[in-house]
Amino acid sequence: MTTVNDVTETLDVKGASCPMPVIKTKGAIDDLDVDDILEVLATDAGSMSDLDGWAAGTEGVELLKQVEEGDVYKHYVRKTA
Amino acid sequence: MSTDTEPSAADGSAEATDDAEAANASGAVDEQPTEAELRDRIAELEDTVASLEADANDGTTKLTIVATQGSFDMAYPPLILASTAAAFGWDVVVFHTFWGLDILHEEKSDDLKLSAIGNPNMPMPNALAALPGMDRLATRMMENKIDDNGTATIDELIELSLDQGVDLQACQMTIDLMGYDEDDFHDGVTVGVGAATALQHMAESDVQLLV
Known part of the structure; x- marks a missing residue:
């Protein structure tokens, strides 16, 4: 599994609620190159399940890791294609 | 035989x-x-x-939603699902008809109302809810909640949907019925479509929803 040390870009969607974390993540991923890693910072508790579901159902992305740190949910998504 | x-x-x-x-x-x-x-x-x-x-x-997943309601609360589900489905890379059509047209109407979409009367979720009796100005009050309360929660506005969701390639369609028959003009709608909205177009999209879709 790819490590999440090399984050290419960070997307801050703290304060935004469903469906914005997913939609903004999709937009940010579109602007990245293959193998780039996007870090998404969210405060929406639903983002844990939603980003997982989105990554599973979407071509060309891989969800590497999700962590909860205090009030912030951190997601790491790699662009695979 | x-x-x-x-x-x-x-x-x-x-x-x-x-x-x-x-x-x-x-x-x-x-x-x-x-x-x-x-x-x-x-x-x-x-x-x-x-x-x-x-x-x-080969075929990407396709979603067709038929949006028939134009109240403030009923504008959200089709727009949230449509914009999220587009983020999944799905092919998305939302066919707006009857009061659902107001969601796409440039002026009316900013002024959609939540109905206070007959709404069991409202913390007020119908006798009070029927008073003048109560719909406006209920809508204002909901707007404040939406703002506090960081939920996108209806306008934002329309723009996001269009930017992502969602086909927002306005039913021609009801445009005429409601006395609207084709230019009354947000830029990028498809007009000149009817029930046959909607059915064709539904037949091609993996998911069909009536809201």
């Missing part, structure tokens, strides 16, 4: 049925298909399976 029809010169189908039965009977009892015939048949079936698989994998 009767099966004891006398075969006649005019009735080719009855003869054809007899022939097919005879062929089946002799095939099942006397003649096994040759190995070459079976190989051909297997090759034929493999081709069919490959082409069906190609069709199945």
